[in-house]
Amino acid sequence: MKKNEDPRLIATRTHALDASLQLLQEEGVLAVTHASVSAATGISRSTLYRHWPTLHDLRNSAFLRAATSQVFSPKTNGPLKTDLIWLLGGLVTALNDTPWGQVAPQVVAAAATDSQTRAVINTFMQDRFQYVREAFEAAKSRGEVASDVDVTPLIEMVIAVPYFRKLIAGLPLDHQWLESHVDLICRLATEQQAAK
Amino acid sequence: MKKNEDPRLIATRTHALDASLQLLQEEGVLAVTHASVSAATGISRSTLYRHWPTLHDLRNSAFLRAATSQVFSPKTNGPLKTDLIWLLGGLVTALNDTPWGQVAPQVVAAAATDSQTRAVINTFMQDRFQYVREAFEAAKSRGEVASDVDVTPLIEMVIAVPYFRKLIAGLPLDHQWLESHVDLICRLATEQQAAK
DNA sequence: CTGTTATGCAACAATTTGTACTATAGATTG
DNA sequence: CAATCTATAGTACAAATTGTTGCATAACAG
16 A cells, blocks of 8 residues: 555656646637647647546646645734725736636536536535625624624625626726625615614 | 529528527537538438538537527516516526536537637626616616615626526526525615615 | 666647538529 | 520549657656
8 A cells, every 4th residue: 555646656646737738828728738738748648648538638637737736815904894805806817917817607517508617617616605605604792793684695796796897897906806705795784684 | 783692691591590499408509510410310411511611610619519509688667576476587597408408518618718609798797787687777767766775786796696506506597596595685685775 | 786667759630610612593684 | 496605413532630640758646
């Protein structure tokens, strides 16, 4: 039994995925092939086929790599507006300035026909939702938001709009927009006390 | 000079695009090829290549066909909630029950790397936004919404969430959800009077 | 040092994508 | 109706893509 994996395996996987991710960003999914990754890395085509037997496998790995290339840190110190701007700021940065932003539309499309990719997105989204939910719950426990407010649709709105702008509508995400978006959501959350 | 196009051209284009759309829905983009459309229609492969010289052309035509396969009728009789439910109901039906819903994720993905497809989506979205904007403007002129409310972010929210649910998060769109979504937006629109 | 395992290389097969050419069937014009 | 375009069907072919296989070599583990 071997404790550590053969370093050759690790090196091959690492370099190949680095190159795949770069190709994915710069030239799109179609540019990610065993041949192109081989050319970019010097790794033999047959070795790449050993690691990723099909094109589908190779591209899926690149997707996974892109999806996990970003980090997201929750924050629930309050006030709600500050927490949401922190969280969404991370999301906006990820969409604007990391591989994920370039690649996400292609991953979303792949998810439409591929269940594995769908699963990647789902896990991903559940995390996003959870962090935002925690911010709302914290706001509730501070009394900032009434305890009987249903925050689920609010969470959805917070997250949906930036994704929609970036991935579907092709609109920009800047800090000014982010501020007004969060402001609107917060107003909705706190004014629901009166509406009830 | 010929007044009408050769009926053979029209017939070929029509039948080929019908088949392309069906393949697109049932088996995804990758299933749309000159060979598969030829097999499905009986049209010669060489004839298909005459009409659509590259695979890209063929698939793009299928996308366009899918995007224009739906109709959307505006309505501004008021009250706002009724108008929005009508508009979003059309959108939800389109996403759930027409080719567009099956195909939209793939079109969105293609838009990420193809400017022509991007243009299709943009036109498409502008129409959606315009219809919703008209509903809000009508509500303003009825005094239902204060005249100084900025409706742009509201429009975005109304539209973004159903698209996000369907295309990105893979969540269902049902009538019950629609109702509560519209309700939230309307509350936000009408309560902004007080907030000002 | 010895056996194991990953890699590199080359040859090859099958499929896909696109081109070129010819004959034929269908449409348009006078 | 006849002559003339014009689109399509069919075939053969070229090039690129997507894998597969076998073998020599180099790197790793015990």
